[in-house]
Amino acid sequence: MTAKEVRTGTHFMNGDEACCEAALAAGCRFFAGYPITPATEVAESMSRRLPEIGGIYIQMEDEIASMAAILGASWGGVKSMTSTSGPGFSLMMENIGLGICTETPCVVCNVQRAGPSTGLPTLVAQGDMMQARWGSHGHYEIIALSPSSPQEMFDFTIRAFNLSEYYRLPVILLADETIGHMNERVVIPQEEDIEIVNRRKPTVSREDYLPYEADADGIAPMANCGDGYRIHVTGLTHDDRGYPAMDAKAQEKMISRLVDKIRKNRDKIIRTQNLYLDDAEVVVVSYGISARSAMQAVRDARNEGIKAGLIKLDTVWPFPEELIRSVAPRTRAMIMAEINGGQMALELERSAGGACPVSLVSNLGGKILHPGLILNAVAKAATEKP
Amino acid sequence: MTTAKAVKNVPPHPMDGLLRTERIPHIWCPGCGIGTVFSAVLAAIKNTGWDPNTIAMVSGIGCTGRMAGYIRLDSFHTTHGRALPFATGLKLAKPDTKVIIVSGDGDLFAIGGNHFIHAARRNMDMTVVCVNNFNYGMTGGQQAPSTPLGAKTTTTVNGSPEEPFNLCDLAATCGATYVARWTAMQVRSLRSSISEALEKRGFSFVEVITPCPSSFGRRNRMGTALEMMKFYQGRSVIRSDIDPSEAVVDIDREIVVGKFVDIERPTFMDHYEKVNRLNLPQWRAMHPDHQKGR
Numbered sequence: 111m112t113a114k115e116v117r118t119g120t121h122f123m124n125g126d127e128a129c130c131e132a133a134l135a136a137g138c139r140f141f142a143g144y145p146i147t148p149a150t151e152v153a154e155s156m157s158r159r160l161p162e163i164g165g166i167y168i169q170m171e172d173e174i175a176s177m178a179a180i181l182g183a184s185w186g187g188v189k190s191m192t193s194t195s196g197p198g199f200s201l202m203m204e205n206i207g208l209g210i211c212t213e214t215p216c217v218v219c220n221v222q223r224a225g226p227s228t229g230l231p232t233l234v235a236q237g238d239m240m241q242a243r244w245g246s247h248g249h250y251e252i253i254a255l256s257p258s259s260p261q262e263m264f265d266f267t268i269r270a271f272n273l274s275e276y277y278r279l280p281v282i283l284l285a286d287e288t289i290g291h292m293n294e295r296v297v298i299p300q301e302e303d304i305e306i307v308n309r310r311k312p313t314v315s316r317e318d319y320l321p322y323e324a325d326a327d328g329i330a331p332m333a334n335c336g337d338g339y340r341i342h343v344t345g346l347t348h349d350d351r352g353y354p355a356m357d358a359k360a361q362e363k364m365i366s367r368l369v370d371k372i373r374k375n376r377d378k379i380i381r382t383q384n385l386y387l388d389d390a391e392v393v394v395v396s397y398g399i400s401a402r403s404a405m406q407a408v409r410d411a412r413n414e415g416i417k418a419g420l421i422k423l424d425t426v427w428p429f430p431e432e433l434i435r436s437v438a439p440r441t442r443a444m445i446m447a448e449i450n451g452g453q454m455a456l457e458l459e460r461s462a463g464g465a466c467p468v469s470l471v472s473n474l475g476g477k478i479l480h481p482g483l484i485l486n487a488v489a490k491a492a493t494e495k496p
Numbered sequence: 497m498t499t500a501k502a503v504k505n506v507p508p509h510p511m512d513g514l515l516r517t518e519r520i521p522h523i524w525c526p527g528c529g530i531g532t533v534f535s536a537v538l539a540a541i542k543n544t545g546w547d548p549n550t551i552a553m554v555s556g557i558g559c560t561g562r563m564a565g566y567i568r569l570d571s572f573h574t575t576h577g578r579a580l581p582f583a584t585g586l587k588l589a590k591p592d593t594k595v596i597i598v599s600g601d602g603d604l605f606a607i608g609g610n611h612f613i614h615a616a617r618r619n620m621d622m623t624v625v626c627v628n629n630f631n632y633g634m635t636g637g638q639q640a641p642s643t644p645l646g647a648k649t650t651t652t653v654n655g656s657p658e659e660p661f662n663l664c665d666l667a668a669t670c671g672a673t674y675v676a677r678w679t680a681m682q683v684r685s686l687r688s689s690i691s692e693a694l695e696k697r698g699f700s701f702v703e704v705i706t707p708c709p710s711s712f713g714r715r716n717r718m719g720t721a722l723e724m725m726k727f728y729q730g731r732s733v734i735r736s737d738i739d740p741s742e743a744v745v746d747i748d749r750e751i752v753v754g755k756f757v758d759i760e761r762p763t764f765m766d767h768y769e770k771v772n773r774l775n776l777p778q779w780r781a782m783h784p785d786h787q788k789g790r
Binding site: 140142175179183190205340341344 | 585
């Protein structure tokens, strides 16, 4: 009996399991993790599935080690991932920074629970949005995706691997407890119908290879350990050779490239799902599990004759500034719906730039948003004088 | 810039092939023992006759961590204390790679202590060379988990109030298959121990008592670099095959050196392959080089 690498077909599975199956379908063959609610099922699924198909699962001593191990595995030429929740995500920040600085492809799945600290281990929240953006020290850009269903957990995990391989950085999957534990239909396509992106390899000789010299699109081809290029990789600020360069000029050059490779490609990276946006007077912006509450609220509002619309953020980072900037001036109000004290609401407000009022519908974690709460806010915004 | 130009006129060195000569001069202080340890590591690597493209060096942060930046191999200078988990991922992803970890006592045993004990417990097939200079050199000489009781550092000006680890005993207790200790002055023994460690299957560990004249030596009035070298050598007593718990490092009395452990034990991959036996063919197909053994 040979186990399937891609379990093509229609399944009833939870988001965590869908994440595992997607990772394998994307080519992931190394997982290092540490048990933590509500992400444990990702690790458990990986521990069963990876040995079946010739991959490695290892349970590390903590999340610091898990993150370090997936970076090492990635340089070994194997697609790798880890999964965690808030407390573990905090521990991973150090080596997420190493992954950013050394431009190491890998995927980090954070199934969010309520914090700070141990918080509510078994209950939902979306409180790690800004931590995902800025949690590691220094200035950098990040890519983070936020699924709203187990199916999207599958689809976005594949995309997370593709983005990480192309743009060479740890890509964060910002899921939440509800999506992780929710069982729904998940359709896994035929293997040949799944788009797979692999890292660009150098084509020049060892003597001519500069590991951090970028191509026109800002991305440098990546030699793996053992490819014969004898690379040096460091978390110190480095030059095109990968060698430490301890001055402001080298810092400016390296950080600018790390930032630009994401910012200049954001049209290709950012994806949203827009609903009734063309004539919307009140626009709800949301992501993850909250986007499902928001979608219900927007449909209910339409049924009541209110011109409501929805922007569902499939990529939460980079934030779709241009879209918000174009929509805001023709909108009476925008509302961010999220399970935290208003983290992405700040981004929305910044991007709207005062062109329309921005408000927040939220709770502080432990339960999902009731669509009625969002509907009330939409109705109120629709009747308020501009 | 002027120094870089000067290097061009230096005659070739036998180890040039393994060095990123364009990065020389190095950052280590005059009299520092790390260069001696580095030379021993290079000689031991050369001695194996392995294809350099199949060897990787991983280091943490600190003076010793900079070795990875000077060796012309695939080399990874990671985060403070995290060389071992990074190396674990690298080794498992590419089992045919020989992985050498070089780092200091502070990196491996304070911030990285948890990773060390678990890498040894799992018997990850890799070699760790620890430069023990009794303090944090890069940051100017602070107390480390190896600092002798009573020794002066910038954070223990009245003497360290803590008892240090016996690094070799810790490695042995956690399951290392090879454990040895030498001082940086005992170059021949050190070189042959590192060679043995490299050839050893499993988690091998070599500790090198190394002078840090700029910080530890200066604050503890140990004289010049050469005097420190001779002092450590003079204090050292060779007692191979002694129980590692009795292999003490007491700079006031004696520094026990020698080879303390040389045993066989299945590695992580041995167990992983065994417990997942059903799927061995696929795994071997994916990692063909592993079939040759180490």
